[in-house]
Amino acid sequence: MDIDKAISALNNPVRRQILIWLKDRSNFPPALPEHSEVSGVCVAYIQEKAELSQSTISTYMKLLKDAGLVEAERHGQWTFYRRNEKAIQQFLNLVDQELS
Amino acid sequence: MDIDKAISALNNPVRRQILIWLKDRSNFPPALPEHSEVSGVCVAYIQEKAELSQSTISTYMKLLKDAGLVEAERHGQWTFYRRNEKAIQQFLNLVDQELS
DNA sequence: ACATTATATCGAAATTTCGCGATATAGTGA
DNA sequence: TCACTATATCGCGAAATTTCGATATAATGT
Numbered sequence: 725m726d727i728d729k730a731i732s733a734l735n736n737p738v739r740r741q742i743l744i745w746l747k748d749r750s751n752f753p754p755a756l757p758e759h760s761e762v763s764g765v766c767v768a769y770i771q772e773k774a775e776l777s778q779s780t781i782s783t784y785m786k787l788l789k790d791a792g793l794v795e796a797e798r799h800g801q802w803t804f805y806r807r808n809e810k811a812i813q814q815f816l817n818l819v820d821q822e823l824s
Numbered sequence: 825m826d827i828d829k830a831i832s833a834l835n836n837p838v839r840r841q842i843l844i845w846l847k848d849r850s851n852f853p854p855a856l857p858e859h860s861e862v863s864g865v866c867v868a869y870i871q872e873k874a875e876l877s878q879s880t881i882s883t884y885m886k887l888l889k890d891a892g893l894v895e896a897e898r899h900g901q902w903t904f905y906r907r908n909e910k911a912i913q914q915f916l917n918l919v920d921q922e923l924s
Numbered sequence: 925a926c927a928t929t930a931t932a933t934c935g936a937a938a939t940t941t942c943g944c945g946a947t948a949t950a951g952t953g954a
Numbered sequence: 955t956c957a958c959t960a961t962a963t964c965g966c967g968a969a970a971t972t973t974c975g976a977t978a979t980a981a982t983g984t
Contacts (some may be wrong), residue, residue: 727968728837731831731834731835732835732941732944734831734923735831735832735835735941736829736941736942740922740923743923744886744922744923766960766961767960767961767962768959768960768961776943777942777943777945778961778962779944779946779958779961779962779963779964780942780943780944781947782960782961782962782963783942783943783962783963785961786962786963798950798951798961800950800951800952800960801950801951801952801959801960801961802951802959802960802961803961803962805959812923812924813924814949815923816919816920816923816924819916819919820916820920822840822844823834823840823843823844823912823915823917824912824913827930829941832971835971836971837971866930866931867930867931867932868929868930868931875935876949876973876974877973877974877975878930878931878932879931879932879934879973879974879975880972880973880974881931882931883932883933883972883973885931886932886933898931898980898981900980900981900982901929901930901931901980901981901982902930902931902981903930903931903932904927906972
């Protein structure tokens with residue numbers, strides 16, 4: 725866990741909001757039937773909600789992924805992103821330990 | 825508590841380190857006798873420890889102060905900075921609530 | 925008033941981040 | 955193979971951040 729990378733990734737309100745949205749799948753349109761077993765949300769849905777360009781959201785998700793805060797899973801043409809709960813908790817614990 | 829401002833202030837390893845150092849007064853040279861009653865550490869001591877220029881540290885402390893994470897108290901020519909424990913806890917709670 | 929000390933602020937150059945459109949890559953289906 | 959869709963990456967100009975030296979401000983002591 726690179727705390728510097730994680731804080732940088734979180735140093736943006738939209739990226740934080742995405743993490744919040746990802747807590748609840750119902751913040752996004754329903755998954756296609758063939759994706760009903762896949763956990764996570766595709767880039768297009770996140771983009772729609774965040775109202776930023778496709779390339780920006782793709783870059784944001786890569787940042788969050790490289791920080792370890794989300795996981796990605798490819799299924800066909802889609803990439804599904806979901807929170808990495810363990811990493812998020814680990815980050816929160818680290819920050820808490822460091823600053824408390 | 826402006827969470828955005830706080831995260832920005834913390835998005836720098838030296839500023840985080842300063843907050844950590846400030847947990848324990850003994851991380852710095854002893855206070856002058858006439859300051860023994862004052863809580864907090866003067867800019868010069870922080871600068872010495874961080875090994876950055878005086879203006880940089882002054883700017884850092886202003887950033888941390890504007891984010892609410894530290895408090896400043898002027899005594900004569902000196903400004904003493906100390907952690908704002910309540911604000912720090914509030915920030916940690918907020919981030920935890922938001923991201924957990 | 926003047927020199928000295930501590931801190932704050934200013935202005936600037938270097939670097940980083942932001943967000944986009946264009947384009948590349950990869951998978952799907954006719 | 956050829957179009958189409960979803961995502962990733964590239965290149966860029968704009969904006970923000972970093973860090974500094976120079977300078978301003980403020981307090982102290984002679």
